[in-house]
Amino acid sequence: MFGSLFKSQAQKHQNLAQGQVVPEPGRCVQCGICSYSCPAGIDVRHHALLGMPVNDSRCLTCGECILRCPRGVLRFEQSELTSLLTEDLH
Amino acid sequence: MIVGSGAAGLSAAEVIRKHEPKAGIQIITEDPYGYYSRPGLAYYLAKEVPLEALYPYTEGYYRKLDLHFTKEHVARINPAEHVLHLAGGRIMPYDRLLIATGATASRPDTPGINLEGVVTLDSLEDTLHIVKLARHSSSAVVIGGGITALELVEGFTALGVKTHYFLRGDRYWNAVLDETESRMVEERLKEDGVIVHYNIRATEILGRKNKVEGVRTDDGKVTPCQLVGVAIGIRPHKELAQNSGLIVRRGVLVNDHQMTSDPDIFSAGDVAQVIDPDHPDGLLESLWNPAQLQGTVAGLNMAGITTPLCRPVAVNVTRLAGLVTTIIGQVGGAEDKGKDDRDTNSIMRGDSEEWREVANAVVAETHGGHNRLRLYIGERTIAGALVMGDQGLSRPLQNLIERQINIRELRPRLLEPGAPITELINNFWNSIPRLRHPVNSYAPKVS
Numbered sequence: 225m226f227g228s229l230f231k232s233q234a235q236k237h238q239n240l241a242q243g244q245v246v247p248e249p250g251r252c253v254q255c256g257i258c259s260y261s262c263p264a265g266i267d268v269r270h271h272a273l274l275g276m277p278v279n280d281s282r283c284l285t286c287g288e289c290i291l292r293c294p295r296g297v298l299r300f301e302q303s304e305l306t307s308l309l310t311e312d313l314h
Numbered sequence: 315m316i317v318g319s320g321a322a323g324l325s326a327a328e329v330i331r332k333h334e335p336k337a338g339i340q341i342i343t344e345d346p347y348g349y350y351s352r353p354g355l356a357y358y359l360a361k362e363v364p365l366e367a368l369y370p371y372t373e374g375y376y377r378k379l380d381l382h383f384t385k386e387h388v389a390r391i392n393p394a395e396h397v398l399h400l401a402g403g404r405i406m407p408y409d410r411l412l413i414a415t416g417a418t419a420s421r422p423d424t425p426g427i428n429l430e431g432v433v434t435l436d437s438l439e440d441t442l443h444i445v446k447l448a449r450h451s452s453s454a455v456v457i458g459g460g461i462t463a464l465e466l467v468e469g470f471t472a473l474g475v476k477t478h479y480f481l482r483g484d485r486y487w488n489a490v491l492d493e494t495e496s497r498m499v500e501e502r503l504k505e506d507g508v509i510v511h512y513n514i515r516a517t518e519i520l521g522r523k524n525k526v527e528g529v530r531t532d533d534g535k536v537t538p539c540q541l542v543g544v545a546i547g548i549r550p551h552k553e554l555a556q557n558s559g560l561i562v563r564r565g566v567l568v569n570d571h572q573m574t575s576d577p578d579i580f581s582a583g584d585v586a587q588v589i590d591p592d593h594p595d596g597l598l599e600s601l602w603n604p605a606q607l608q609g610t611v612a613g614l615n616m617a618g619i620t621t622p623l624c625r626p627v628a629v630n631v632t633r634l635a636g637l638v639t640t641i642i643g644q645v646g647g648a649e650d651k652g653k654d655d656r657d658t659n660s661i662m663r664g665d666s667e668e669w670r671e672v673a674n675a676v677v678a679e680t681h682g683g684h685n686r687l688r689l690y691i692g693e694r695t696i697a698g699a700l701v702m703g704d705q706g707l708s709r710p711l712q713n714l715i716e717r718q719i720n721i722r723e724l725r726p727r728l729l730e731p732g733a734p735i736t737e738l739i740n741n742f743w744n745s746i747p748r749l750r751h752p753v754n755s756y757a758p759k760v761s
């Protein structure tokens with residue numbers, strides 16, 4: 225039972241360490257599923273259209289947009305800032 | 315002046331506005347719903363996204379860009395006089411014109427094809443019509459192939475309608491998939507409760523009081539239904555160009571600057587057939603991002619900025635019976651390739667003629683559970699790939715293929731029998747750091 229608890233915590237730490245939601249604009253078809261599924265109300269589609277990583281402080285790195293995108297547009301990627309932080313932690 | 319309010323038309327309008335702040339930009343469209351995500355229609359049918367979400371832009375955005383929409387049919391163009399004749403009688407002059415009229419689903423000449431209840435999937439209007447009809451339908455038949463046939467099958471199923479899928483041949487989408495992939499898709503369809511029929515042809519659609527009641531097939535049987543989905547191919551909407559004296563073939567012929575046979579008329583998107591060094595006879599495809607790129611290139615050229623189209627490799631990420639599938643480049647190499655796809659007479663939406671090309675390459679494939687990887691490996695580069703299920707290699711392969719990365723050192727290991735190709739490609743990808751930050755291949759290179 226505790227195994228799965230630790231696993232979801234570990235995933236969350238991994239997500240946070242992994243940094244930002246980064247889009248591949250050439251794949252986005254503007255369907256809107258990403259923005260619709262964002263619990264923080266971020267217009268992820270707008271970021272995807274412009275090829276901008278989601279730098280919004282409201283982002284929870286929950287990964288819903290990445291999971292639900294039907295086209296594989298979004299992924300987590302380490303930004304410079306978060307890679308510095310993980311270095312500090314180790 | 316832009317005829318068409320799809321991906322190509324809007325991309326052109328946006329880039330023209332960026333370079334010509336004072337120009338009058340008029341978009342003339344027959345779509346009463348304006349500009350929306352056409353690929354999103356399938357997701358709306360599958361209940362993954364609400365209707366409002368399909369609109370990427372607000373009224374405010376169009377006002378800010380000073381874009382004007384006119385909802386009307388264009389009867390013809392007079393290129394010599396640089397005017398458009400609208401169906402209602404109005405005459406509109408233009409300096410430069412873009413024909414971005416897209417494509418429409420074909421219908422076979424099966425008796426009963428125009429009964430109420432026979433549907434195709436092109437537009438938002440079609441989608442809303444399907445949702446309305448599905449409420450009063452307990453069963454449906456889908457005929458056709460490619461991506462759209464499954465969007466209809468999955469859409470009907472999500473709407474609670476028992477669906478029969480009629481295949482004319484013995485497997486699904488033989489023009490692009492190989493037998494293993496066809497079977498994976500067919501199994502998933504059956505798991506979803508779809509009844510798949512093989513080697514069957516619809517001979518007549520039966521109706522009462524002009525509404526669909528059933529479909530008769532060549533084995534003499536009748537399948538009762540209230541809804542018939544048709545996905546046998548799309549035809550570029552080239553009549554306007556043709557009637558105006560422009561050169562057309564399967565679509566409106568354009569050069570690599572999206573220019574038609576008239577120097578002030580351009581064409582882009584599904585309606586355009588692009589001639590380039592790799593495709594001297596012209597290439598047709600119906601893909602959202604390439605349509606945006608073609609629209610952008612057309613717009614730049616219309617604004618006087620000479621820009622060639624740098625056509626990327628044909629890629630699409632789609633879902634076939636719920637199985638996420640990436641198709642890249644040339645994958646048409648199946649053993650029974652000699653036979654044409656019997657379910658469709660041309661490409662579908664989300665499809666490309668390039669996928670059917672047979673590469674001068676060797677196949678390497680791997681398969682595990684619901685995951686499948688098929689590669690076409692040339693002498694120095696990977697020419698095509700199909701990734702079904704786990705999508706970990708989707709983006710890496712798109713990069714390797716698009717950028718024609720030399721894989722000559724890796725090749726012998728990939729072609730060894732039983733090679734762990736997923737692992738080999740993954741390691742190769744990770745070993746070249748610069749590959750991880752790809753150039754945005756969809757941004758046109760402005761000269």
